[in-house]
Amino acid sequence: MQIDIVSVFPEFFDSLNVSLLGKAQESGLLDIHAHNLRDWTHDVHHSVDDTPVGGGAGMVMKPEVWAECLDDLLQLPDTGAAPRSLPESSPDKAVLIFPNPSAPLFTQTAATELSRAQHIVFGCGRYEGIDARVPQYYAEQGVDVREYSIGDYVLNGGEVAVYAMIEAITRLIPGFMGNPESIVEESYTGDPLLEHRQFTKPAVWRGLAVPEVLTSGDHGKVDRFRRDEALERTSRLRPDLIELLNCADLDKADRKTLIELGWEVSSVHPRHLVQKKQA
Numbered sequence: 001m002q003i004d005i006v007s008v009f010p011e012f013f014d015s016l017n018v019s020l021l022g023k024a025q026e027s028g029l030l031d032i033h034a035h036n037l038r039d040w041t042h043d044v045h046h047s048v049d050d051t052p053v054g055g056g057a058g059m060v061m062k063p064e065v066w067a068e069c070l071d072d073l074l075q076l077p078d079t080g081a082a083p084r085s086l087p088e089s090s091p092d093k094a095v096l097i098f099p100n101p102s103a104p105l106f107t108q109t110a111a112t113e114l115s116r117a118q119h120i121v122f123g124c125g126r127y128e129g130i131d132a133r134v135p136q137y138y139a140e141q142g143v144d145v146r147e148y149s150i151g152d153y154v155l156n157g158g159e160v161a162v163y164a165m166i167e168a169i170t171r172l173i174p175g176f177m178g179n180p181e182s183i184v185e186e187s188y189t190g191d192p193l194l195e196h197r198q199f200t201k202p203a204v205w206r207g208l209a210v211p212e213v214l215t216s217g218d219h220g221k222v223d224r225f226r227r228d229e230a231l232e233r234t235s236r237l238r239p240d241l242i243e244l245l246n247c248a249d250l251d252k253a254d255r256k257t258l259i260e261l262g263w264e265v266s267s268v269h270p271r272h273l274v275q276k277k278q279a
């Protein structure tokens with residue numbers, strides 16, 4: 001997979017060369033480049049932003065600079081005219097992603113889909129964001145353009161969000177992880193449940209004991225204990241995820257556990273029986 005990142009702080013991404021991401025680049029599985037948007041400016045001040053049309057605080061990133069940069073990275077001709085229709089399912093069709101706090105949430109489902117892409121270009125906005133015509137223009141050229149937020153809070157720029165998305169996407173590329181089983185087991189893949197707790201030795205530490213069933217050697221009991229713990233933690237911390245489960249996929253023991261936790265499991269999705277308190 002080729003990843004191009006455009007930012008006014010490309011140094012921010014230097015640490016992508018360490019750890020598992022560094023290894024994946026050495027092995028040729030991944031090729032990541034961080035580019036400085038200012039390299040595509042022509043004026044002496046290398047300016048990338050301007051005041052918002054219609055007024056208001058802050059600055060907006062200029063469309064011309066972004067377009068010169070993105071035309072290069074996407075290898076598109078710099079015409080403002082006729083949209084090029086790119087073949088819909090071309091395997092090397094690039095995905096262009098703009099981090100944006102006012103966009104849909106980036107989820108594990110998006111990460112999984114994007115882990116199959118050949119080429120991703122990330123455009124990191126700063127200030128009040130990028131002129132809205134930039135994503136519109138590339139979408140009209142036939143590019144697969146996405147905008148994602150990583151959560152309901154505001155960051156100073158898209159860099160941290162892009163870093164998070166790159167980690168989530170690349171670890172799902174086949175061959176990236178040493179132990180692919182750890183991907184299958186963890187939260188948000190397979191059943192969208194939070195994970196059970198993990199313990200290592202010693203069995204008692206500072207007076208706190210590991211749950212006894214985990215040391216029993218009975219794998220059936222261990223699996224059931226962990227599954228119940230995942231259901232209980234999800235019910236308590238993220239009931240919205242329980243509501244997405246399909247009752248038909250739950251086994252008898254899952255149903256029993258959910259019923260004990262106050263869920264009704266005889267319709268399509270679980271429903272909580274106790275009315276939630278009004279805000």
Ligand code: 6GU
Binds near residue numbers: 148150161
């Ligand atoms: Cl994608 N960008 C910024 N600036 N802030 C965010 C975000 C993105 N996602 C959550 N907060």
